[in-house]
Amino acid sequence: MSSSPGRDRLVRTLKRPGSRGQAVVAALLAVLGFASVVQVQANERDNHYEGMREEDLVQLLNSLSSASQRAENEIAELEETRSTLRSDTDSRQAILEQARERATVLGIIAGELPVTGPGVVVTVEDSSEGNLGIDHILNGIEELRNAGAEAIEINDSVRVVAQTALExxxxxxxxxxxxLSAPYTIEAIGDAHTLERALNFTGGFVQSVEGEAVGGDVRIRQVTSPSVEIATTAEPLQPEYAEPTESE
Amino acid sequence: MIAGLGLLVGVILGLMLQPEVPLWLEPYLPIAVVAALDAVFGALRAFLDGIFDDKVFVVSFVSNVLIAALIVYLGDKLGVGGQLSTGVIVVLGIRIFSNVAAIRRHIFHA
Structure with a gap:
């Protein structure tokens, strides 16, 4: 195999140690090796921006700041949306709460809800002749209503509401x-003290029932704890003729 | 023999010392390294051709590095540093390829 003069020279030089020329080459190669290794290591280190040119950095900074500007705009928009939604929810909830409260109040007034609270239990005994009539009972109910009774029930079976009819x-x-037949038990929820006083005043319900003309007997019991339970409810009224007049 | 040892010593020194590259040198060092590589491959080719001269090698090595760095520096001052360093790398790369091709023909006859 014929070998070239160049290759022979290379092999010869590699085998024979040092001339002056080789020392110079060695020094320069050492510099090259040193510089390459340093550069490679600097490149591998993470401070990516350190060696970058001014213009590149400026461009980078610009793109970053515009990106952050965009992000901030988006944040502001989303926050606005959030606050709108929140206030929407709040007002809706307030309306709902109001409606619910109103429904409860109306339910109590119309007698559609079973209720409980402090009040009085009035037991009315008829005389042996049966002189007690609706006048007296009605009178008693009116007195209780005057005194602010919020719910009235007779004999645990009838709830007295606005439409209640007696005969x-x-x-x-x-x-x-x-x-219903005697004895009648009238349960009323309200301020127990006021309710009792309303029945007891001179010439009032108690006197008229216990007087000579009727000869009945009335017992009033204030009940605060446990409270009076009114469990019966009235049928909800379905208005057929009455319509609300238009008003704001 | 000694030349190969010199390269090895340089690499080991770099690995052991792990010096920080000064900030002003940072844009130029990669270009300088590529320029030096070009000089080294040129020298190897000249050696195989039998026309190697150590003085020529030293001069070409130093001037290669300096000119490469100078071009990039000038480019930075003119505001086209990025493009110019790319250009320098391309030119040096082409030269390295042709030198390596000549070296390959000498050693492998192919």
Whole structure:
């Protein structure tokens, strides 16, 4: 195999140690090796921006600041949306709360909800002749209403509301079509003290029932704890003729 | 023999010392390294051709490095540093390729 003069020279030089020329080459190669290694290591280190040119850095900074500007705009927009949604929810919740409260109040007034609270239990005994009539019961109910009774129930079976009708029956009274007989138990929720006073004043309910003309007997019990339970409810009224007049 | 040892010593020194590259040198060092590589491959080719001269090698090595750095410096001052350093790398790369091709022909006859 014929070998070239160049290759022979290379092999010869590699085998024979040092001339002056080789020392110079060695020094320069050492510089080259040193510089390359330093550069490679500097490149591998993480401070990526350190060696960058001014213009590149400026461009980078510009793009970063515009990106952050965009992000800030987006944040502001989203925050606005959030606050709008939140206030929407708040007002809706407030309206709902109001409606619910109103429904409760109206339910109590209309007698559609079972209620409980402090009040009085009035037991009315008829005389043996059966002189007690709806006049007296009605009188008692009116007195209780005057004194601020919020819910009234008779004999645990009829809730007294605005539409309640009373009539005389063959054996006692008929309240809203329900036949009741003595003794009547009227339960009323309200301020117990005021309710009792309203029945007891001179010439009032108690006196008229216990007087000569009727000869009945009334017992009033204030109940604060446990409270009076009114469990019966009235049928909700479905207005057929009455319509609300238009008003703001 | 000694030349190879010199390269090895330089690499080991760099690995052991791990010097920080000064900030002003940072844009020029990669260009300088590539320029030096070009000089080294040129020298190897000249050696294989039998026309190697150590003085010529030293001069070409130093001037290569200096001119490369100077061009990049000038480019930075003119505001085209990035483009100029790319240009220098391309030119040096082409020269390295042609030198290496000549070296390959000498050593492998191919």
């Amino acid at each position: 005389d029956g063959s054996e006692g009274i008929i309240v809203d079509g329900v036949q």
